[in-house]
Amino acid sequence: MGVWRQLQEYFYLKKRDPNAPNSSWMRYMHGINRISLFMFLIAIIVIIVKLVMMKK
Incomplete structure (x- = not known):
């Protein structure tokens, strides 16, 4: 099983x-x-978010 397929299963994007x-x-x-x-x-x-906020 590939890494991308496993990630998709973890995040419920694929059965x-x-x-x-x-x-x-x-x-x-x-x-x-x-x-x-x-x-x-x-x-x-x-x-x-912290990096973006520090630039302002």
Whole structure:
């Protein structure tokens, strides 16, 4: 599975592969990955906003 497809599945842009194995540990891992990606994107947005505000 490619990185872009995995990101699309994390952000609910693409449906999961129905043939993929489904275990509770896999769901936990994907949930933690999803949370960390959201936090990373929020941090990037905050940094960009701070940089824009400092230029004024």
